[in-house]
Amino acid sequence: MRNTPTILHLDMDAFFASVEQASKPSLRGKAVIVGGLGPRGVVSTSSYEARTFGVYSAMPMAQARRLAPNAAYLVPRFGLYRSISEQVMALLRELSPLVEPLSLDEAFVDLEAGGTAWDEGSARLAGAKLRADIRAVTGLTGSVGLAASKMLAKIASEQAKPDGLVVIEPGTERALLGPMPVRTLPGVGPATGDQLRRAGIATVEEIAEAGEDELVRLLGKAHGHALYAMALAHDERPVVAERETKSVSVEDTYDVDIHDRVRVGLEVQRLADRCVRRLRGAGLSGRTIVLKVRRYDFSTLTRSETLRGPTDDPAVVREAAARLLDSVDTTGGVRLLGVGVSGLADYTQEDLFAQAAGDLADAAPEEAVAEPVEERPAVAERHWPAGHDVRHAEHGHGWVQGSGLGRVTVRFETPGSEPGRVRTFRADDPGLEPADPLPLVPGGAEGGGGGPGAGPVAVRGSG
Ligand code: TTP
Ligand code: MG
Ligand code: MG
Secondary structure, eight states: OOSSOOEEEEEETTHHHHHHHHHOGGGTTSOEEEEOOSTTOBEEEEOHHHHTTTOOTTOBHHHHHHHOTTSEEEOOOHHHHHHHHHHHHHHHHTTOSOEEEEETTEEEEETTTTTSOSSHHHHHHHHHHHHHHHHHHHSOOEEEEEESSHHHHHHHHHHHOSSOEEEOOTTOHHHHHTTSBGGGSTTOOHHHHHHHHHTTOOBHHHHHHHOHHHHHHHHOHHHHHHHHHHHTTOOOOOOOSSOSOSEEEEEEEEEEEEOOHHHHHHHHHHHHHHHHHHHHHTTOEEEEEEEEEEETTSOEEEEEEEEEEEEOOHHHHHHHHHHHHHTSOOTTOEEEEEEEEEEEESSOOHHHHHHHHHHHHHHOGGGGSOOOTTSOOHHHHTOOOTTOEEEETTTEEEEEEEEETTEEEEEEOOTTSOOOEEEEEETTOTTEEEOOOOOSSTTSSOOOOOSGGGSSOEEEEEO
16 A cells, blocks of 8 residues: 555535536525435435435435425436536546546546655645636535545545545554444445444444454455455555446347347347346446347447436336337348447436436326437427526526426526526416526536437437
8 A cells, every 4th residue: 555645536515416506596505405306206415505404315305305395406417417527527637547437426536646646745735726626617616535545535535525625644544444433444335234233343443353354254255354454444446547347238149030020129128137137236327228239131220328317227228228129120130139238327326217207207208208309399398397497588598496287487597697586487488498507617618418418318329
C-alpha cells in the first residue's frame, strides 16, 4: 500500500435532488424528493433538507409522503443526470488517466498515477481545486475523500459529506476504523453483518481481535481472508480505469435456419433469460437492450431500446427483446440470434423502473410502449410528468409542478432566474409543449438530456 493519501474518491451530494434544485430556483433550500411517484414507488434520493424529515434512498414513496408531506416530489430525469455526470467525469479525467466510475455520481481517481499529487499537500490542493471546478462547471457540490487506499478514500468522502473534503493521513487508518461498525467495510452487506453480529462481532476492531482463523471459519476462506485484511486497513485494490464489462450478451447460431416466427420468438425469450442470468451473476444491471439477428443471407441487423433506468428483471428484458423482434423481418429464415444488455450500472433501479412504467401505465398507457423516436405518439405530449421542463408560447420556459383532472400547473423559472410564478393551464393547451432541460450554469455547457435517452423509451436501429 502506498503511504501518501493520493487516492481520491468523489461522490456528488444528493445528486439527483441537487440537479433538480440547481435547475429550479424555487426548490433551493427546500425538501426535494426524487423517485417513482406511483403507489409502489421508491425514493431515488432526497435533498439534505428532506433528510432532516428522515427521508432516504430506497424508502417507499408512501412513507416519504407521510414523513414530509410538504416536500416537492419529482420523477427522475436520467438524461439530464447522465449529461451532468459526463461533465464531472471529464473533470476527473483531467486529473489522471486512472478514473474508475462506480455510478453516475461517484468515482475513484489515482492522483499519483496522473502526476497530479505526490504527497498530502498536493493531494489536498488537487481535491480542493476539483471541488471548485465541479461547482463552476455544474453548479453542484461534491464531497472528496483522500487516502492511501480505495476503502479509506470512500470512507473519507462519506465523512466529508455534504460539501466537504476529508483526508485520512496514512498511519491513522486503524485507529479510525476500529470503532466503526463492520458494515463500513466493503463487502459487508446485511447478511454478513448479521452473521458477524451473531458471533459477537460488531465493530472493525472486533474483527481484528477475532483473528484471521476465526473470520475464515465464519465466512469461508476467500471472504474471511479479505475481510480480515480490510479490518487491518490493508487494501491493495488498484484504481482501474475502465470497467472491463461494457455489455453482457449471449447468442446462438443455428445449424438449420429457423423459419417459424413463433420459434424465433421463443428463442429470443430463451436468450433474454440467459442474458439476464449472466448479468445478475456479474452483479450488474443495464439500460439498453440489444437484439441481434443474422438472416439466411448473412445480413445482420441490430436493434436496441433504451429504458428509463437500469434493469436486471428478466420480464423487462424479455418484453424489450420481443418488441425489438417485432420490427425485424425474418421471412427467409434466421441463422443467428443474440440478446445483450449494455449501459451497465452497478446498482439496480428495477423497483424505480417498474414504478416509472407503472406511473405511465396509469396516465398514458401508450407511453410505456416502445416507439421510434421520430414518431412521438400524440398522447405522450399530453402527459406532464412532475418536474419535467416545458415551454409555453406566451410565458416561456418552466417546469411541471403538478398535473391531474385535465389541468397542468407550471412554474415559470430557469436555472439563472429568480424563483418564478405558477400558472395553471388545460392539459391540452396548444401553447404548451415539453422542453429540453436548460444548462444548470448560465452560459455553461449544454444541459443535455434532450437526446434519445431523455424520452420515456427510445429505439434505435442500424444495419
Ligand atoms: P448516492 O451517491 O448514494 O446518494 P446521493 O448522491 O443522492 O446523496 P449523498 O450526498 O449521500 O451521496 O446516489 C447517487 C444517486 O443515485 C442518487 O442521487 C439517486 C440514485 N440512487 C437511486 O436511484 N437509488 C438508490 O437506492 C440510491 C442509493 C441512489
Ligand atoms: Mg452521492
Ligand atoms: Mg454515489
